[in-house]
Amino acid sequence: MDSVIQTSPSFWVIIFGYFALVLGFGSFFARYNKTTQDFFFSGRRFSWWLITMSIVATGVGSHSFLKYSAKAYEHGFSSTMTYMNDWFFMPLFLFGWLPIVYYTKIRSIPDYFERRFNPGVRILATVAILGYMIGYIAIGFLTMGKTLEPLLGIDLYTIIFIVAIISGIYITFGGQTAVIFTDLAQGFILIFSGILVFILGINYVGGFDIFWGALSPEFKLPLANFNHPANFNFVGIFWQDGVAGSVGFLFMNQGLIMRFMACKSVNEGRKAAVFNVLVLLPISTVVVSNAGWIGKAISIVTPESWNTATQLDHVFTQVAYLITGSEVVFAFVIAAVAAALMSTVDTLINAVAAVVINDIYRPIVKDKDDKHYLKVAMIVSAGATAVGALSTIFFNNFPTLYEAHGFFHSTMTPPLVVAIFLGIFWKRYSTPAAFATFLGGAILMWIGSKYPQIFISPFDHGIEFNPDRPYSYIRALYNTLVCAGSGVIVGLLTTPPSEEKMEGLTVWSLDKAREFFKGSAPNDRPGKSLLAKWIVKDCEEGEVRFSIGDMETMGADVGDLVYLADERKWLGGLKSVHSVYGEPHKEDGVVYITQFDVERGLFDEKRKLMAEKEL
Amino acid sequence: MLDFSRTWVPYIYLYGVGGGIFLIGMFIILRSRSLKLERVRHKEWYKILIFGFFYYMGIHGLFTFAAIGETVFAALIGLIMIAMTANLIFTLFKKPKGVG
Numbered sequence: 001m002d003s004v005i006q007t008s009p010s011f012w013v014i015i016f017g018y019f020a021l022v023l024g025f026g027s028f029f030a031r032y033n034k035t036t037q038d039f040f041f042s043g044r045r046f047s048w049w050l051i052t053m054s055i056v057a058t059g060v061g062s063h064s065f066l067k068y069s070a071k072a073y074e075h076g077f078s079s080t081m082t083y084m085n086d087w088f089f090m091p092l093f094l095f096g097w098l099p100i101v102y103y104t105k106i107r108s109i110p111d112y113f114e115r116r117f118n119p120g121v122r123i124l125a126t127v128a129i130l131g132y133m134i135g136y137i138a139i140g141f142l143t144m145g146k147t148l149e150p151l152l153g154i155d156l157y158t159i160i161f162i163v164a165i166i167s168g169i170y171i172t173f174g175g176q177t178a179v180i181f182t183d184l185a186q187g188f189i190l191i192f193s194g195i196l197v198f199i200l201g202i203n204y205v206g207g208f209d210i211f212w213g214a215l216s217p218e219f220k221l222p223l224a225n226f227n228h229p230a231n232f233n234f235v236g237i238f239w240q241d242g243v244a245g246s247v248g249f250l251f252m253n254q255g256l257i258m259r260f261m262a263c264k265s266v267n268e269g270r271k272a273a274v275f276n277v278l279v280l281l282p283i284s285t286v287v288v289s290n291a292g293w294i295g296k297a298i299s300i301v302t303p304e305s306w307n308t309a310t311q312l313d314h315v316f317t318q319v320a321y322l323i324t325g326s327e328v329v330f331a332f333v334i335a336a337v338a339a340a341l342m343s344t345v346d347t348l349i350n351a352v353a354a355v356v357i358n359d360i361y362r363p364i365v366k367d368k369d370d371k372h373y374l375k376v377a378m379i380v381s382a383g384a385t386a387v388g389a390l391s392t393i394f395f396n397n398f399p400t401l402y403e404a405h406g407f408f409h410s411t412m413t414p415p416l417v418v419a420i421f422l423g424i425f426w427k428r429y430s431t432p433a434a435f436a437t438f439l440g441g442a443i444l445m446w447i448g449s450k451y452p453q454i455f456i457s458p459f460d461h462g463i464e465f466n467p468d469r470p471y472s473y474i475r476a477l478y479n480t481l482v483c484a485g486s487g488v489i490v491g492l493l494t495t496p497p498s499e500e501k502m503e504g505l506t507v508w509s510l511d512k513a514r515e516f517f518k519g520s521a522p523n524d525r526p527g528k529s530l531l532a533k534w535i536v537k538d539c540e541e542g543e544v545r546f547s548i549g550d551m552e553t554m555g556a557d558v559g560d561l562v563y564l565a566d567e568r569k570w571l572g573g574l575k576s577v578h579s580v581y582g583e584p585h586k587e588d589g590v591v592y593i594t595q596f597d598v599e600r601g602l603f604d605e606k607r608k609l610m611a612e613k614e615l
Numbered sequence: 616m617l618d619f620s621r622t623w624v625p626y627i628y629l630y631g632v633g634g635g636i637f638l639i640g641m642f643i644i645l646r647s648r649s650l651k652l653e654r655v656r657h658k659e660w661y662k663i664l665i666f667g668f669f670y671y672m673g674i675h676g677l678f679t680f681a682a683i684g685e686t687v688f689a690a691l692i693g694l695i696m697i698a699m700t701a702n703l704i705f706t707l708f709k710k711p712k713g714v715g
Binding site: 222510 | 624628632637640643644647649650654663664667678679682684692697703
C-alpha cells in the first residue's frame with residue numbers, strides 16, 4: 001500500500017477554488033437553456049473549433065490520466081495505441097453516421113432505431129445505451145476516487161460520494177451549453193497541464209537525452225507485443241479498443257453525438273471530428289500517458305526517489321507530486337484531472353437525461369409543455385449521477401482501471417455497434433435481424449463468457465488463456481462476430497424493409513435526409529457568406545429577409561435555410577440563429593429579422609450579423 | 616536487438632486489417648454517393664481522408680524507427696509528415712467554395 005501524500009490547506013483551497021469556478025461557469029451558461037432543445041443540443045449553433053476542443057475534454061476522461069499512466073509505466077509508449085487507431089472508421093463516420101443523425105434530427109440514438117426499425121428495437125437500444133453510459137460515468141467517478149485516495153487517505157467511496165454531488169449540481173442546472181463551454185475551458189487546461197507534467201518530468205530526470213537513453217528500445221515501441229502478456233497485448237487491444245472502443249465512442253456515445261449535433265452544420269461537425277483525430281488525439285495521448293514514461297525514467301535514473309510500493313493506478317498522482325516541486329503546481333495538475341473527470345461525466349449525464357426523456361419519459365407522459373420536460377431532465381441528470389456513483393462498486397473489482405474499461409468496452413459495445421453499422425450501411429438489415437443482433441448476440445456473448453476456451457479461443461490469436469480474466473480484450477472480436485453473424489443470417493433469411501421506410505436513414509439515401517432536414521430540395525449553388533446590419537421588422541414567422549443582391553451573393557433562394565451569427569467569430573456561434581430566407585427587399589447589406597429571433601440569438605444592437613446559406 | 620515479429624508484425628496487422636476497414640468504408644461512401652467527388656468541398660474531404668490514413672501510418676512508422684535507433688528513417692518520415700500536415704491545415708482553413 002502506498003503512503004498518503006502530505007498536502008497543506010493551500011492545496012485544497014486551489015482545488016476547491018477550481019471547482020467553484022467550474023460551478024460558476026456552468027451556472028452562467030444555464031441562462032441559454034430556454035427549451036429542451038437548448039438543454040440537449042444547444043440549438044445546433046456552434047463552430048467546429050469550439051466543439052473540437054470540448055470533444056477533447058470529453059474524450060480525455062479522467063480515467064485516461066490514471067489508466068494510461070499506469071499502462072505507460074508498465075509497458076511504455078504502446079500505451080498510446082488507444083488514441084492512435086481511430087482513423088479507420090472516419091470515412092463511415094464523416095459521410096455515414098454524422099450526416100444521418102444531423103439531417104434526420106434524431107433526438108437520441110434509440111430514436112434512430114425506432115425510425116429505422118420499430119419501437120421494440122428502440123427499447124433494446126435504450127437499455128444497451130443506458131448501460132453503456134452509466135458504466136462510463138461509474139468509471140469516471142472511480143477514477144476521481146483513486147486520484148484523490150492517496151491525497152486524502154480516506155475511504156474511496158466517501159470521495160466518490162462527494163465528487164458525485166459536486167459534478168451533479170452544475171450539469172443538472174447547466175445543460176448542454178454549460179457542458180460545451182465548461183469543456184472548452186477544461187480542454188485547454190488539461191492539455192496545458194499534461195504538457196506541463198511532461199516538461200517538468202523531463203527536467204526532473206535531467207533532460208530529454210537522459211530520459212530517452214534511460215528507456216529500453218522495447219519500452220519506446222509505439223505498438224505492444226503482438227499477443228502477450230494477456231493483460232496488455234496489441235491484437236487484443238486492437239479489437240477491444242481500435243474496433244469496439246473507437247466505433248463505440250464515435251458512433252454510439254450519445255454524449256459525443258449530441259456534441260456534433262450542436263455544430264452549426266454537418267461540415268462543421270466533420271471539421272471538428274477530423275481536427276480532433278488528426279491533431280488533438282496525438283497531443284492528448286502524450287498528455288495522458290507521459291506521467292507513466294516519466295515515472296519509469298525516474299525509477300531508473302533516480303531509483304531512491306521512487307516509491308516502489310506505488311499502485312499502478314496511483315502512478316500519475318505519484319509522478320505529479322514528485323516532479324511539480326511546488327504545491328501550487330501540484331494542485332493545478334490535480335485540478336486538471338478533476339477537469340477531465342467533470343468533462344467526461346457531465347457529457348454522459350446530459351446524454352443519459354436526453355435518452356431517458358426522449359426515449360422513455362416523453363412516449364409515456366405526452367402533451368406536456370416544454371418546461372415540464374426540462375424540469376424532469378434536470379431531475380434525471382441528478383438521478384444518473386447517483387446511479388453512476390453506485391455502479392463504481394462493480395468496476396472497483398478489476399485490478400486496474402485499464403482492465404475495467406477494457407472489459408466494459410468488449411462486453412457493452414458490440415451489439416449496439418453492430419446494429420448501428422448494419423442499420424446504416426446494409427439495406428437488407430430488417431427489424432427481425434436487429435432483434436437477432438441484440439438478443440441472439442447477447443445469448444452467444446453470454447455462452448462465450450461461460451465457455452471461453454471453446455468459443456473465444458478460436459479467435460485468440462495465440463493470446464494466453466488467463467482463467468481469472470479470460471480473454472479480457474480479444475473477446476471483443478468474438479462478441480462483434482456473433483452479433484454481426486446473428487444479424488446477417490436473419491437479415492438474409494427475412495424480407496428486406498421497403499425503400500420508403502428507410503428513406504434518409506441509410507447511407508444510400510443521404511440526399512433524402514438532406515431534403516427532409518430542409519423540407520424541400522437542397523440548393524447546392526455556390527455562394528459566399530456576408531456581413532449585414534440587422535433591423536427588426538415584421539417578417540413571416542421563422543423567416544428573415546435579405547436584399548436581392550445579397551441573396552445572389554449567398555447563392556440563396558426564397559425558402560433556403562440560413563444561419564445568422566454575431567460577427568465576432570470568437571464567440572463560436574453562441575449568439576446565433578437558424579432561419580429561412582423570406583421574400584427579398586431592396587436594401588443591400590441589411591437583414592430584416594423578427595424580435596423573436598433577436599431574443600433567441602441574443603444579438604447585440606451594435607454588432608453586425610454574419611449570414612451564410614446552409615442548404 | 617528486437618526481432619521483426621516484435622517491431623513490425625503489429626504494424627503490419629494494424630494497417631492490414633485497419634486498412635481493410637478503411638478501404639471498405641471509402642468504397643461504401645463513394646458507392647452510395649454520400650461522398651460526391653464532383654463537389655469541390657467533398658473532393659477536399661476525400662483528400663483529407665486519404666491523408667489521415669498515411670499520416671497515422673507515418674506516426675507509427677516514425678516512432679518504430681526511432682525506438683530501434685534508425686534515426687535517419689525516422690527523420691525522413693518526420694519531414695514528410697510536417698509537409699503533409701502543413702498542406703492539411705491549409706486545406707481546412709481555406710474558404711469554402713461551395714455548400715454541402
